[in-house]
Amino acid sequence: MKPFNIYLCGVGGQGTGLLSEILLRGADHAGLQAKAVDTHGLAQRGGVVVSHLRIGKKIYSPMIPAREADLVVALERHEALRGADTALRDGGCLVYFNTVLQPLGVRLGSDREVSENFLNRNCKVRNIKVYIVENGGLMEPKMQNIAVLANIDKNNLIPLVKTRHLIQAMEDLMTGPMLEKNMAIFKNSPLTV
Amino acid sequence: MKNMGDMLLRKPGFQEIVMGNTALVRAMVESGTRVITSYPGSPTPEIAAAIQTIPEDERPFYFEFSTNEKVATEVAFGAALNGHLSTVFFKSVGINVAADTFVQLSLLNIIGGMVVVLGDDPGANSSQNEQDNRHFAYLSYTPMLEPASPTEVYRYYKEAAALSQKLGKVIILRLTTHVCHAKEKVTFAEWIPRKEDYTPKFNSKNGPYIPLASAVYPMKKRALRQLGEVETWIEQRRLNTLVENNSTLGIITSGLTYLSLLEILEEAPEKPDILKLAMVYPVPERTIIKFLKSHDEVKIVEELDDELERSIKAIAYDQHLTTRITGKSDIDDWIGEYTPDKVRQILKKTWPGLVADGKRLDPPSDDIPLRPPQMCPGCGHRSAFHAIGEVLAKEDITVADIGCHTLGYHKPYNMGEIMVCMGSSAGIGSGLSLFNSSRKVVAFLGDSTFFHAGLPGIVNALFNKHNLTLILMENGTTAMTGHQDHPASGRNFNEISEAIPIRQVLEGFGVKSIFETDTYDQEKLRTLVKEAINEKQFNVVIAKHPCMLLFAKKQRKVKGENPFHVKIDQKSCDKIHTCIEKFGCPSFTRNSDGMISVNNELCIGDGSCIQTCPRKAITR
Ligand SMILES: Cc1ncc(C[n+]2csc(CCOP(=O)(O)OP(=O)(O)O)c2C)c(N)n1
Numbered sequence: 151m152k153p154f155n156i157y158l159c160g161v162g163g164q165g166t167g168l169l170s171e172i173l174l175r176g177a178d179h180a181g182l183q184a185k186a187v188d189t190h191g192l193a194q195r196g197g198v199v200v201s202h203l204r205i206g207k208k209i210y211s212p213m214i215p216a217r218e219a220d221l222v223v224a225l226e227r228h229e230a231l232r233g234a235d236t237a238l239r240d241g242g243c244l245v246y247f248n249t250v251l252q253p254l255g256v257r258l259g260s261d262r263e264v265s266e267n268f269l270n271r272n273c274k275v276r277n278i279k280v281y282i283v284e285n286g287g288l289m290e291p292k293m294q295n296i297a298v299l300a301n302i303d304k305n306n307l308i309p310l311v312k313t314r315h316l317i318q319a320m321e322d323l324m325t326g327p328m329l330e331k332n333m334a335i336f337k338n339s340p341l342t343v
Numbered sequence: 344m345k346n347m348g349d350m351l352l353r354k355p356g357f358q359e360i361v362m363g364n365t366a367l368v369r370a371m372v373e374s375g376t377r378v379i380t381s382y383p384g385s386p387t388p389e390i391a392a393a394i395q396t397i398p399e400d401e402r403p404f405y406f407e408f409s410t411n412e413k414v415a416t417e418v419a420f421g422a423a424l425n426g427h428l429s430t431v432f433f434k435s436v437g438i439n440v441a442a443d444t445f446v447q448l449s450l451l452n453i454i455g456g457m458v459v460v461l462g463d464d465p466g467a468n469s470s471q472n473e474q475d476n477r478h479f480a481y482l483s484y485t486p487m488l489e490p491a492s493p494t495e496v497y498r499y500y501k502e503a504a505a506l507s508q509k510l511g512k513v514i515i516l517r518l519t520t521h522v523c524h525a526k527e528k529v530t531f532a533e534w535i536p537r538k539e540d541y542t543p544k545f546n547s548k549n550g551p552y553i554p555l556a557s558a559v560y561p562m563k564k565r566a567l568r569q570l571g572e573v574e575t576w577i578e579q580r581r582l583n584t585l586v587e588n589n590s591t592l593g594i595i596t597s598g599l600t601y602l603s604l605l606e607i608l609e610e611a612p613e614k615p616d617i618l619k620l621a622m623v624y625p626v627p628e629r630t631i632i633k634f635l636k637s638h639d640e641v642k643i644v645e646e647l648d649d650e651l652e653r654s655i656k657a658i659a660y661d662q663h664l665t666t667r668i669t670g671k672s673d674i675d676d677w678i679g680e681y682t683p684d685k686v687r688q689i690l691k692k693t694w695p696g697l698v699a700d701g702k703r704l705d706p707p708s709d710d711i712p713l714r715p716p717q718m719c720p721g722c723g724h725r726s727a728f729h730a731i732g733e734v735l736a737k738e739d740i741t742v743a744d745i746g747c748h749t750l751g752y753h754k755p756y757n758m759g760e761i762m763v764c765m766g767s768s769a770g771i772g773s774g775l776s777l778f779n780s781s782r783k784v785v786a787f788l789g790d791s792t793f794f795h796a797g798l799p800g801i802v803n804a805l806f807n808k809h810n811l812t813l814i815l816m817e818n819g820t821t822a823m824t825g826h827q828d829h830p831a832s833g834r835n836f837n838e839i840s841e842a843i844p845i846r847q848v849l850e851g852f853g854v855k856s857i858f859e860t861d862t863y864d865q866e867k868l869r870t871l872v873k874e875a876i877n878e879k880q881f882n883v884v885i886a887k888h889p890c891m892l893l894f895a896k897k898q899r900k901v902k903g904e905n906p907f908h909v910k911i912d913q914k915s916c917d918k919i920h921t922c923i924e925k926f927g928c929p930s931f932t933r934n935s936d937g938m939i940s941v942n943n944e945l946c947i948g949d950g951s952c953i954q955t956c957p958r959k960a961i962t963r
Contacts, residue, residue: 161714174526178360186526188362189468190385195750195823196929197716210605212492212525215683217702232711239702250932251942253714257923257933258754261712268710290904291944325344 151182153206154309155214157237160225161251162196165295168323169223170201172299173308175319177205180311187212196251198229205308221307225295226251228264234278243307244273245281247294281305286340296332300339348396352403356533363493363523364389367432367460370500372403373534376430377455378422379406380415382795383824384434385469386523387462391827391836399837403536408827408836411765411795412437416444416459423455424552426544428504432460435470436764438479440796446483448513449569450562452549456508458500459485460516465646466680468520471745471764473679475647480515480624484566486573487515487624488582489598490522494529499582499621506576510569511549517623519646521680522599570625582621583630588614592694593638595631595655597623600646603686611698615642626654635659635666642693643670646681669693717750720930721895721949723862723888724748724816728756729926729955730865731785731814731886734873739783740775744768744797746789747822747890755927759787766796773800773809783876784811791821791829793845804881805853812875813883817845818890826893849883859885863951895947907948907963911939915960926955 156173160166167188177184186203202214219237222244224230230246238244248266255261266282273280283301285294303313317333324332350359351369361369367390371379381391394406405422409415412433419429431441438445438461445459464470480487486506490499496518503514551558577583584601592615596604601619608614618634620626635641635658643652652670659668671677672692679685690698718725728751735741743749743759744767751758763771772786788797793815804811821827828834833842849857856878858871868886875882898905909930911922916939923931923939930946931939953961 162716171526175360178528184360184527187521187524188526190389190524195716195719195747196714198714208609210609211599211602211683212521212527213603213682215606215687215701228712228714231708232714235708235711236703249944251929251945252932253712254717254754254927254929255712257927257929257931259920259924259933263935264711272708292904322345329344 151206151309153204153209154221155219156203156205156221156223156308157214157219157233158201158203158223159229159233160199160295161229162199164199164225165292166199166201166225169225169295169299170203171323172316172319173203173302173311175322176311176316177203177308179315179318182310183207183209185209185212198232221245223298223302225249225298227266227269228253231264231269231272234273234276238276238278241277243279243281245283245298245301245305245307247283247285247298249285249294281307293332293335296335297339300336303336304339346396347393348398348401351393351397352401352534354534356531358528358530360526360528361493362389362526363490363496363518365393366493366497366529367500367518368393369531370497370504371430373532374501374504375403375428375537376458376504377404377427378419378429379404380409380419380429380431381406382409382412382415382433382437383821383827384437384462385824386464386518386520387432387434387460388825388827389523390432390460392825395836406836410830412441413444416441416448419457420444420448420453423453423457424545426455426540426542428456428508430458430460433462435461435463435474435476436472437461438476439764442479445479447554449483449485449566450554450559451552452511453507453513454511454544454549456504456511457513458503458507458516459513460500460518462523463517463519465519468680471762473647475650476517477623477650478648481650484563484570485513485515485624486570486622487517488621489517489623491597491599491601491619492522493525493527496522497529497531502580502582506573510572512566512569517598519599573622574625574627574629577622577627578630583627584617584619584621585634586617586619588616590615591639592616593618593634593641594644595620595634595641595651596644597621597651598646600644600681600686603681603683604644606683607687607690607698613697615697620651623651626651626658628658631655631658632662632664635662635664635668638666640667640669642690643668644681644686644689645670648677715753717753717929718747719892720928720945721891721947721951722747723818723886723891723951724751725926725928726865726888726951727814727816727862727868727886728758730862730868731872732756732758734869735783735785735876738781739785739876742768742772742775742784742786744786744788744792745823746792746816747818748787748789748816751787755925764796765792766798766800769797769800769804769811769813772811772813773804773807776809776811785872785876786811786813788813788815789822790815790817790819790831790845791827794830794843801849801854802852809881810879811881812872813881814872815845815883815885817885817887820890820893822890822892826890846885854883855880856882857885858882859887862886862888863949865954891947891949905947908943908946909941909948909950909952909961909963911941912960912962913938915958917958919957921955921957922952922961926952928952
């Protein structure tokens with residue numbers, strides 16, 4: 151298999167790290183070799199959080215070279231654009247959760263918020279296929295990452311990593327009510343295209 | 344669910360996906376490390392987080408967070424003098440604090456063995472600089488191993504521990520941020536717990552332990568002589584890696600840079616040979632000479648400074664070798680992390696045709712608003728900065744220190760205009776107050792930092808009668824690095840421990856005026872700070888509020904999602920935007936029509952913002 155690179159991004163507190171860990175373990179359960187690296191440290195203070203995940207045999211560095219990600223997974227709209235711009239290859243896939251956590255400049259009135267249109271136009275130019283996961287207002291914010299996971303799975307965005315592998319991965323990482331709640335979201339999330 | 348604590352103590356060998364920091368803990372267990380100490384700092388806190396998954400009574404070692412890196416080093420050293428294999432770990436700049444103790448260690452016979460684990464931070468991902476701590480190895484004649492991956496962290500720690508015990512010498516294991524945090528599947532050996540002998544074995548006959556006068560030279564001689572033994576040992580253990588591609592070109596490298604190189608060279612039609620050094624100090628002379636002799640041209644690819652380059656060029660000079668050796672090409676090569684992209688640029692400067700261009704040629708888009716880290720919703724520091732900013736004059740000088748409150752330098756507060764290192768604010772503020780009767784000086788200090796390195800600056804301000812106001816941002820925890828307890832928290836890593844009351848410490852020092860308030864009471868804080876800055880003496884304002892990130896996290900555990908949020912009464916709001924532009928809580932959202940709404944995903948309902956709205960439009 152050709153190496154497959156996944157770049158995950160979001161805002162501190164959104165659960166990017168857990169999502170990355172599930173995908174990493176999912177790849178392992180699928181019998182694939184994988185490496186990953188997360189940002190830690192300042193991550194919790196509302197800054198950008200990034201995770202690199204690389205699947206395949208001929209992988210050395212845990213870090214994906216610029217614009218060599220096959221898939222960018224973003225938990226927020228500004229970060230979706232930033233992730234696509236820095237990491238995604240032309241013609242790659244972007245899946246993002248359609249929520250906005252306004253960056254400082256937007257709140258102060260000095261920067262313009264990234265709109266859905268602006269994001270879509272940027273992606274179109276570079277032939278990027280976009281999957282938008284909508285909130286629907288039902289979900290606890292802490293579980294948006296799992297709704298995104300469900301959509302990655304239903305759209306088969308990661309070669310050879312199947313639903314059962316992701317379920318095994320979730321069972322590695324969670325128990326009790328947390329596992330049940332997240333599993334319910336994973337299994338019942340509507341498919342988005 | 345897989346339990347990390349169980350895994351770390353599993354007797355039979357196993358494979359597991361772990362990060363470098365976790366692999367290190369298993370290596371310490373297998374090595375029989377008996378005393379581990381630390382002071383928190385990125386990229387190392389997850390080592391302690393992994394230790395915490397083992398219940399205290401099952402830990403085969405003693406662990407503590409000490410008050411600072413120097414004390415942590417001393418505790419580990421003292422334990423090793425009694426025969427216990429020990430380890431201290433901390434972040435890059437931690438070694439500056441530990442240095443006075445650390446530089447002595449390699450002169451001393453450490454009978455139990457001792458490993459210093461450094462978390463260096465090339466790229467300054469979460470540090471105030473990207474200092475290259477390989478210099479400390481040279482400075483102190485301490486051998487330094489540098490792993491590239493979690494697997495190597497595990498393997499090299501075990502080697503370092505064994506070597507340290509064999510020589511009775513301190514060894515450094517130098518990790519870097521993305522080695523600490525990289526994750527991969529690591530194969531672990533079985534763990535055979537040894538028969539423990541806890542007899543305190545300290546004996547001055549194992550010394551000398553007093554490096555004074557005539558004792559210093561023989562101690563230094565021993566340290567230098569051991570470096571030769573280390574080189575032989577590295578050869579015997581076959582720790583260096585040689586990648587042979589039958590090329591006349593060669594590369595010498597180490598650590599994570601090696602993996603970046605392999606990544607970039609994967610597609611190259613002709614690959615140079617690569618020598619990856621496991622030990623970056625002392626450099627293995629025989630191995631280097633052999634490699635130089637067998638290549639026409641050798642490039643040294645090393646992150647940050649040029650230690651390897653200088654050592655290797657010196658070896659070549661002494662040996663009269665004519666191999667063409669290149670190292671750093673320009674200043675850019677000294678700066679930043681050697682990611683695959685960076686290594687590609689560096690190779691191209693020496694060998695333009697060797698590797699292909701990167702996929703990105705245009706600069707990053709500037710249409711995407713930056714997202715700097717900021718204080719959390721409900722953070723007491725925000726309330727403090729908002730209130731204090733209103734009573735200071737424009738020309739007054741504010742001195743920051745290290746911690747979450749450093750983030751006050753961002754807009755809209757711009758509080759804390761200079762920041763150097765932990766505990767430096769009182770001293771710097773004292774200097775700023777000299778020959779200065781026109782501009783008030785206000786310094787900030789966190790409570791963990793108060794104990795870490797803050798005390799001497801405070802004592803000096805009293806002793807030498809400096810005129811400044813210190814604002815102690817007391818939030819009950821070491822917040823920035825992930826909420827570790829500190830001496831005023833009422834708990835240490837292992838158990839309840841009586842809190843050392845900061846106010847009484849200050850009183851004991853003789854601070855004459857101490858003001859104190861909860862930071863949510865902004866009116867009172869303003870009054871107190873106004874009073875404090877108008878006094879002509881050193882004084883302290885204790886600005887207190889528990890860390891709300893920690894508080895909200897605990898609440899969520901007990902009570903589930905927080906149902907409390909503030910609301911904006913859209914009728915009273917007349918878009919003056921104090922809430923979003925001056926108070927600046929991230930929970931406020933600016934809508935396209937200029938109206939403000941509250942993002943309930945972020946708001947914790949603390950209400951510290953309510954008092955800031957002149958129109959009283961924020962309600963519960
Ligand atoms: C010498 C040194 N050790 C450790 C650190 C890592 N560090 C950064 S912020 C911080 C916490 C400071 O805690 P505190 O003073 O209580 O402030 P808070 O973050 O709680 O506001 C630490 C330990 C550092 N920068 N320098």
